[in-house]
Amino acid sequence: MTGLAILDVARDGIVTFLKVAGPLMVVALVIGLVVSLLQALTQIQEQTLIYVPKIVAVFAALLLMLPFMGDALAGYMTRIAARIVAGN
Template identity: 35%
Template sequence: MQETVFFDTMRQGLWIAVIISTPMLAVALIAGVAIGLFQALTSVQEMTLTFVPKVGAMLVVFWVSMSFMSDTLVDFFTTRIIPMIAGG
């Protein structure tokens, strides 16, 4: 295997990882900012208030975007990785 093929495959794999993780990270960021703003406005400093809603929102987004994530990974493996393994 040539170095260019290896590095191109690694670049594509990292880009797929970024695309797949974006929905969950965006929701975690938005939920964290909203909860932090709520805590700053109401002076409520409860640790579970930051953790539980953020995890709940991330679980909902994970459940909703699971088909997108699996389709993206399957497409990457069938178009890029499996032909490399087969020698094509």
């Protein structure tokens, strides 16, 4: 395996990782910002208040995006398997 092929596999892995994890991270970021804004506006400074909405939102997003995530991971595995078979 050449250095270029290794870089190609690594790049493909990073892109796949971003496709799979990115949407969940964005959901967690948005919910965190909204709850923080509400805490600042209402003067409620409870530190544990942010966790429940964030967990529920990330879990709901995970359920909605699971088919897309599975397809992205299956596509990555197919490309890796094709490289193994090709001997590259």
